[in-house]
Amino acid sequence: MTNEPRQVNGTARFRLQSGLDVLDRWAQAASQSKKNALYKALFAMQDGSLFRTYRVIDDFQQTNELYVLVKDDLVMKIRINGLDVYDIVAIGPRANTVDAQTGRPRTA
Structure with a gap:
């Protein structure tokens, strides 16, 4: 039995399964x-x-x-692993992460 509902108002709630290491590495150099x-x-x-x-x-x-476009210059890549679980795959500048027109990763 769980105290947290999996859905609130018909919307699925997701929980982070992995990727805290990605978040920690990124946060060390990121602005507030x-x-x-x-x-x-x-x-x-x-x-x-x-x-x-x-x-x-x-x-x-x-x-x-x-790819989640967080800000003009910041993108987070996530992986949906199931109905209510996700991972953080990458965090970084938009220019180095994704082409907003095609949705495909940019190459060097």
Whole structure:
């Protein structure tokens, strides 16, 4: 039995399964405003509002992976592992992470 409902108002709630190491490495060099923006997106993922609040682009090359455009210059890549579990795959500048037009990773 669990104290937390899996859905609130019909919206699935997701919990982070892995990726804290990715978050910790990124946070060491990130500014406070970028940290705040990313944490807000992570909370939106947990409460189910991420897909309504942020622009999300499918990674067509990796099944179940999505790019979340957190800010103009910040992207988080996540992997949906099930009905209520996700991983943080990558966090970084938008220019080095995804092409907003195609949704595909940029190459060097």
